Amino acid sequence: MKKKSSAKQSPAEVGIVNKELFKALADLEKERNISQDYMMEKIVAALTNAYKKEFGCENVVVKADPLKQEIHMFREYTVVETVLSPKTEMSVADARQYVPLINIGETFEVEVKPTSFGRVAAASAKNVIIQGIREAENGMIAKEYEDKKESMVTAVVVRVDPTMGNATVAIDKNELVLFRNDQIPNETLSPGDRIKVFVSETRKSAHGQAVLLSRKHPDLIRRLMELEVPEIKDGIVEIKAIAREAGSRSKVAVWSNDEKVDPIGACIGPKGARKAEVTKELNGEKIDIVPYSDDKAEFIRAALAPATVDSVFQTPKGEKTYCAVVAEDQLSLAIGKEGQNARLAARLTGATIDIKSPKDTQG
Numbered sequence: 324m325k326k327k328s329s330a331k332q333s334p335a336e337v338g339i340v341n342k343e344l345f346k347a348l349a350d351l352e353k354e355r356n357i358s359q360d361y362m363m364e365k366i367v368a369a370l371t372n373a374y375k376k377e378f379g380c381e382n383v384v385v386k387a388d389p390l391k392q393e394i395h396m397f398r399e400y401t402v403v404e405t406v407l408s409p410k411t412e413m414s415v416a417d418a419r420q421y422v423p424l425i426n427i428g429e430t431f432e433v434e435v436k437p438t439s440f441g442r443v444a445a446a447s448a449k450n451v452i453i454q455g456i457r458e459a460e461n462g463m464i465a466k467e468y469e470d471k472k473e474s475m476v477t478a479v480v481v482r483v484d485p486t487m488g489n490a491t492v493a494i495d496k497n498e499l500v501l502f503r504n505d506q507i508p509n510e511t512l513s514p515g516d517r518i519k520v521f522v523s524e525t526r527k528s529a530h531g532q533a534v535l536l537s538r539k540h541p542d543l544i545r546r547l548m549e550l551e552v553p554e555i556k557d558g559i560v561e562i563k564a565i566a567r568e569a570g571s572r573s574k575v576a577v578w579s580n581d582e583k584v585d586p587i588g589a590c591i592g593p594k595g596a597r598k599a600e601v602t603k604e605l606n607g608e609k610i611d612i613v614p615y616s617d618d619k620a621e622f623i624r625a626a627l628a629p630a631t632v633d634s635v636f637q638t639p640k641g642e643k644t645y646c647a648v649v650a651e652d653q654l655s656l657a658i659g660k661e662g663q664n665a666r667l668a669a670r671l672t673g674a675t676i677d678i679k680s681p682k683d684t685q686g
Contacts (some may be wrong), residue, residue, distance in 0.1 A: 345392045363387050364452045370394070380410040384432060397432035471522045475546035478536070480516040483520040487551035491537070492520065505537040508570035510606040519604055521546060538605075539569035547604055548575070551597045553587040563587075566670035570608055573666045574626060576615040588611050613671075623647055623676060630657035633681070644675040651680050 344366075348359045370385040374396060382399040415427060416684040422431050467512060478492035478501070488503035492514045506512065521543040524535040537543065545562050554560040559581050567573040579586040590612045591598045603611055613625040620635040623645055633648045648659045655676050658665045661671055669676045 338537050344394075345389065350476050358387070362451065362503065362598075363389070365454075367394075368648045369451050369633065370396070378410070382411045392657065395434055396436065398435050399430055399432050401430045402427050404516065407473045407577050434533065460678055469525050472525050473542065475521055475543060475550070478518055478520050480512050480514050483512055491520070494520075499534055499536060501536045501538065505535070506537055507538045507606050508607070510538070510570065514589070519547065539567075541565040541567040541573070544573055544575060544610070548590060548597075549599045551600050552592070554579075554584060554586075558583050561615075564671050564673075566662065566667040568667065570606060572609045572611070572663060572667060574613060574671045575612055576606045576622070576626070578615040587614060590663055611667075619672065619674060620645065622672050623668065623674055626671045627657050627664065627676075627678075630664070632657065638677065641675065644677070644686065646679060648679055648681055648684055651682075654678065654680055 334424060337442055343403055344357075348362050351357050351362060352359045367387055369387050374383045374385065375381060378398075384397040384399055386395045386397065387393075388395065389595055390513065400411060400418065402415055402418045403412045404415070404427055406412045406414050415425070418425050418431060421433055425431055429678050476494055478494045480501075481491045481493050482500060483490045488506070490501045490503075490506065491498055492501050501512075505523075514516070518538065520536040520538055521540040522534060522538045523542075525533065540564070544565055544567060548562060549555050552560065557561060561578045561580065562575060563578050564576040565573065575590070577586040577590055579589070589597075598610055598612065602608060611628060616622040616625065620637070623635045624632040624647070627649075630649055630653045632653075635645055635647045638644045638646050647657065656664070659667075665676060665678055
């Protein structure tokens with residue numbers, strides 16, 4: 324069994340003293356509840372890796388001494404009879420200059436202080452601390468927003484990146500990023516704007532944002548309608564399905580649990596006020612509110628609004644494939660611009676819909 328010893332060093336050979344570093348770690352623990360031991364482990368690991376690369380060998384050991392507030396670096400050697408690898412091995416005669424009673428097969432450490440030690444130590448410590456703060460902040464934010472996942476919150480735009488288009492928004496005391504691809508297309512955000520965002524995901528992440536926000540998510544419409552329509556909040560009216568092409572058009576299927584309550588009328592509101600508020604928040608996005616039905620054919624008929632559908636029937640092509648027959652003058656309306664109306668209806672109902680005129684179904 325190998326025995327490890329440490330070579331005695333003169334006072335001039337002690338490791339770098341960095342009281343500022345240890346104070347920074349103490350402050351970090353106090354202010355952000357990040358363990359000093361945890362952070363020091365990361366710093367030691369970073370320094371070890373840095374010097375392994377610098378020396379091109381694996382026998383580099385970095386140690387921290389919190390009591391003396393010092394960081395030491397060592398090279399570990401194995402005592403051998405014949406030296407074949409000078410970077411990791413040392414003869415008995417040379418080794419005994421450091422550890423007088425050491426024998427062949429034993430290992431020992433010799434402290435070294437390359438001129439770059441202090442510089443690399445400072446840089447590595449700084450990087451690790453920055454990363455540690457980021458991890459801690461992301462972890463705390465993720466934990467804070469865990470109960471807000473899949474909910475809607477109000478955010479204030481702080482700034483917008485002119486190159487990437489990402490918007491930094493303030494929610495409570497936190498600043499989060501609303502990425503460009505999660506914003507409503509063609510919507511221009513400016514500092515000071517108050518917007519509603521959907522918390523689509525929370526996660527602990529060392530890299531990137533821990534809370535993902537969206538204004539494109541279909542459930543943003545669900546939360547907005549819950550806010551504007553008391554019958555939905557009270558459970559009288561249910562939103563059964565949503566199909567959305569953010570910034571352009573959405574279809575919402577609703578159902579009433581009370582036969583005395585018209586679900587569409589409740590969602591539209593007096594003089595269209597409720598739906599208008601949702602549309603306003605979504606930068607003018609058009610919203611079709613249609614009645615839900617357990618009868619798939621009836622549901623498809625309603626989903627193809629504003630077109631008038633003559634009939635809907637299931638085709639032999641598959642269980643979820645249907646044909647909707649519309650008059651010639653209703654074809655373009657049923658299909659919609661660039662196929663949008665048909666596409667949203669299919670997504671809303673979960674069916675494949677073939678739209679045909681009466682003459683196309685003959686024969």
